[in-house]
Amino acid sequence: GENVEQHPSTLSVQEGDSAVIKCTYSDSASNYFPWYKQELGKRPQLIIDIRSNVGEKKDQRIAVTLNKTAKHFSLHITETQPEDSAVYFCAAIQSGGGADGLTFGKGTHLIIQP
Amino acid sequence: NAGVMQNPRHLVRRRGQEARLRCSPMKGHSHVYWYRQLPEEGLKFMVYLQKENIIDESGMPKERFSAEFPKEGPSILRIQQVVRGDSAAYFCASSTGGTDTQYFGPGTRLTVL
Numbered sequence: 536g537e538n539v540e541q542h543p544s545t546l547s548v549q550e551g552d553s554a555v556i557k558c559t560y561s562d563s564a565s566n567y568f569p570w571y572k573q574e575l576g577k578r579p580q581l582i583i584d585i586r587s588n589v590g591e592k593k594d595q596r597i598a599v600t601l602n603k604t605a606k607h608f609s610l611h612i613t614e615t616q617p618e619d620s621a622v623y624f625c626a627a628i629q630s631g632g633g634a635d636g637l638t639f640g641k642g643t644h645l646i647i648q649p
Numbered sequence: 650n651a652g653v654m655q656n657p658r659h660l661v662r663r664r665g666q667e668a669r670l671r672c673s674p675m676k677g678h679s680h681v682y683w684y685r686q687l688p689e690e691g692l693k694f695m696v697y698l699q700k701e702n703i704i705d706e707s708g709m710p711k712e713r714f715s716a717e718f719p720k721e722g723p724s725i726l727r728i729q730q731v732v733r734g735d736s737a738a739y740f741c742a743s744s745t746g747g748t749d750t751q752y753f754g755p756g757t758r759l760t761v762l
Contacts (some may be wrong), residue, residue, distance in 0.1 A: 536707075541691075567748035578740065578753040579692065586748065626690055628748060636682055636694030636705060637751060 537562040539627050541640025549648050553554045554615055557642045558625035559607040565627040568601060568608050569637070582623075583610070612645075620647045653743050654756035661760045668728040668735070670757045674743030681724040682751060683709075683716060686738040698724055699746075702738075731761045741750065 538561040547592065548554045560568075566587040571579035585592045586597045592599050596615075601608040612619055624642050626637040654673040662668050674681050677698055684692040694708040698718035709716065713731075718724040728735055738758050742751035 569750070571753075578751070581750055584750065586728045592729050614709070635680075636684075636697050636708060637692070638694065639684075639691040 537565055537627055537629065537638040539625060539638050539640045541625050541643060543643060544641065545644045545646070547648055548615055550615055550617060552615055554610075554612045554619070554645055556610045556623055556625070556645070557607060558609070558627075558640050559605075560627040560638075561606065562627070562629055563603075563606060564629045568629045569628075570598070570599060570610050571624045571626065571639075572621045572626065573642075579624060585608050589605040615645075615647050617647050617649065620645060653678075653741060653752050655741055655757050657757060658755060659758050659760070661762065662731050663762050664732055665730050668731050668759055668761075670728075670739050670741075671723040672724040672726070672741035672743075673723040674741075675741070675752055676715035678752075680744045680746045681718050682742045682744075683724075684740045684742065685725050686740060686756075688737075692740060695726070704746035725729055726732055728759075731759075735759060735762050736761045 541558045569584035572582045573579045582620050583599050585601050596613045598611040622642045625640045625644045628637050681698045682757045683695040686692045696709045697705040713729045715727045726746045738756045740753050742753045743749045
């Protein structure tokens, strides 16, 4: 089955700086890679996703890059703000393989220092 | 436009009792997924259901756990004879299938005393 590794487990950055979170996956058949943000006691919320037919996707201050050859993908947050503080999870899925549950990384606790 | 609904939000059970968690998918979604989140950990896939069918239960323990998504009504995750290790947040998500976005409910926080 799929295995997703996520680093770092904790990331502290100054407000206004950029944050980068990296994930690797094991199953080359995985073709969809969402990122979720989870605030304390709340539900995971999708912030951006990327499919295997593209290498990069951007939405305002958030971008995701995918390297299929190396089987890794990264989340980039620019101009960080206090409300970006949360736990971020990457995930991977192989649609159509008969197992459509997301495999999640262990999460990155992002702390934005004022 | 209601999102994914889960109830109860908090559930306390004593060891040996049964826990029944409910999930109503977003309108128009016929695919439901259940995940378990232990404290300070990521989400672990448990089971994927469509109406009246279990598609993938590879992440669900073989004993004491069962899930259903009947033709009418919410999806139900049932845990029999709960143990302290079952204490966790249980999230369901729904989608229109495939690699379409999975939207999560608010979760049910199960505490086993």
